[in-house]
Amino acid sequence: MSPRPVVQAVVIGCSAGGIAALHHILPRLPADLPVPVIVVCHTGPSPTDLFSSVLRRDCRLPVMEAPERGTARPGHIYVAPADYHLLMEEDKTFALSADPRVNNARPAIDLLFESAANVWGEGLLAVQLTGANDDGAAGMKEVKAAGGLCLVQDPATATATAMPEAAIATGAADWVAPLDWIAFLITSLCFSSAPAQDCRP
Amino acid sequence: MPSKHERTRAIEVDLVVEALARRHGYDFSDYAKASLRRRVAALAVTLGCPTISDLLPRLLHDEAILPTVLSTLSVPVTEMFRDPLVFKAIREHILPVLATYPRLNIWQAGSATGEEAYSLAIMLEEAGLLHKVQIYATDINDAAMAKAEEGILPADQIAKYEDAYRKAGGTRTLAQYFSLGYGFAKLSASLKDHISFAHHNLVSDGVFCEVNMVICRNVLIYFDKSLQDHVLGLFEASLSRGGFLCLGSRENLGGSAAAHHFTPLDRELRLFKKSGEAS
Known part of the structure; x- marks a missing residue:
């Protein structure tokens, strides 16, 4: 039986304080990360371009806005465009939606997490970072229900604690870790392998 | 899995x-x-x-x-002058070209509750073109269209849209196109008379007239690749030579069969022009 990576995709959600947290985490991911990293950050109506261009300068992985109907490829970081929800289709392509705000947010973390759980199931790692509302908590429950892994930033290290606290309160978190550990945890989970049969119920 | x-x-x-x-x-x-x-x-x-x-x-x-x-x-979500820079570009770069035609047909596909059709009518009025324009605003959602046809919005919405209107190059006030009362704002009949709301299903219905501009924003994102191709083909077939196509700010012609009939006018804003010759 050939070993398969435990994690096949990483989704990250954050809001207030999120851009700084992402700047801490994403540049620490190695250039040969074997999975796609997909990010929803509530940035407000327009600064995604600036945001992804600064990240692009500092990251070893290519950073881009998630392209409508494009495929999520390993070793790439994708950021949700401003003012659209970002969802995953079963064929691992990106779908955008202009539907009303969810949890007062567009993009909403819940929509990315839920749709990605549907696609990757137990192969998904969901990461919830700093933020001031509870967007992402319902999505994290779905990730857990589909057999995926959940990592939450320790609220003690978060700029805004509501979002990681809401995620922890769902009981879905496999790990609660300080900001400094998150890039390392993501990396090790993406590189560790397990025999395929061990991953199935 | x-x-x-x-x-x-x-x-x-x-x-x-x-x-x-x-x-x-x-x-x-x-x-x-x-x-x-x-x-x-x-x-x-x-x-x-x-x-x-x-x-x-x-x-x-x-x-x-x-x-x-x-x-x-078909969740109806629409705003007046959403993405004001797109409307500004239509005002500055497309309307002067359209002004040279004796009569104009404009198709706004997926109009939902009509705010985008109202926005177009206002810009056409300000460019002195409205008298020769027919806007066809279509949707599959008859309930939303009935609302669009009424032309009534909550008055506080208008105040919210004033900023977008100005960013879209508007130099008057949005409120002057509405009559206000009882907390509501009603679009002036002289604008609404130039908009026909009609049931049209992009999946199953065909070309219904020749148009000089198609504006269809944030509709294709809900379709898979094959339906996107089909609908872009429908737009291409409906547009007259030199006609304009406006898509949503993250929508693309991609590898669709219709793509080679269009040249980008503004790639960033998703404004395209139907090329002279079919190739």
């Missing part, structure tokens, strides 16, 4: 899609699944169904259910 629960839900959504197509003649099978699944789940909640499959008897036997279904599955 999706879980058993997710696989069950996928079957349920497929059954709903089949019931809608065979019983009501609305084919959602080429809609992008991720959003469709959310909307079908929302429909189940709206109709008080505990699971998605509980929708099936209602869809099959309830004669009066179609308007509710279409309203929920």
Whole structure:
């Protein structure tokens, strides 16, 4: 039986304080990360371009806005465009939606997490970072229900604690870790392998 | 791998899609699944169904259910002058070209509650073109269109849209195009008279007239690649030579068969011009 990576995709959600947290985490991911990293950050109506261009300068992985109907490829970081929800289709392509705000947010973390759980199931790692509302908590429950892994930033290290606290309160978190550990945890989970049969119920 | 629960839900959504197509003649099978699944789940909640499959008897036997279904599955979200820079570019670069034609037809596809059609009418009025324009605003959601036809918005919405109107190059006030009263704002009849709201399904209906501009924003994102190609083909066939196509700010012509008929006018803002010759 050939070993398969435990994690096949990483989704990250954050809001207030999120851009700084992402700047801490994403540049620490190695250039040969074997999975796609997909990010929803509530940035407000327009600064995604600036945001992804600064990240692009500092990251070893290519950073881009998630392209409508494009495929999520390993070793790439994708950021949700401003003012659209970002969802995953079963064929691992990106779908955008202009539907009303969810949890007062567009993009909403819940929509990315839920749709990605549907696609990757137990192969998904969901990461919830700093933020001031509870967007992402319902999505994290779905990730857990589909057999995926959940990592939450320790609220003690978060700029805004509501979002990681809401995620922890769902009981879905496999790990609660300080900001400094998150890039390392993501990396090790993406590189560790397990025999395929061990991953199935 | 999706879980058993997710696989069950996928079957349920497929059954709903089949019931809608065979019983009501609305084919959602080429809609992008991720959003469709959310909307079908929302429909189940709206109709008080505990699971998605509980929708099936209602869809099959309830004669009066179609308007509710279409309203929920095509969530009407629209604003006046959403993405003001797009409207500014239409005002500055497209309207001067359209001004040279003796008569103009404009097709706004997926008009929902009409705010975008109102925005166009206002810009055409300000450019002195409205008298020779017919705007066709189409949708599958008759309830939303009935609202669009009324032309009535909450007055505080107008105040909210003033900023976008100005960013779109507006130099007057938005309020002057509405009559205000009782907390509501009614679009002036002289603008609304130039807009025809009509039922049209991009999936199944064809070309209905020759148009000089198609504006269809944030509709294609809900379609899968094959339906996107089909609809772009429909737009191409409807447009006159040199006509303009405006898509949503993250939508693309991609590798569609229609793509080579268009040249980008502004790639960033998704404004395209139908090229002179078919190749």
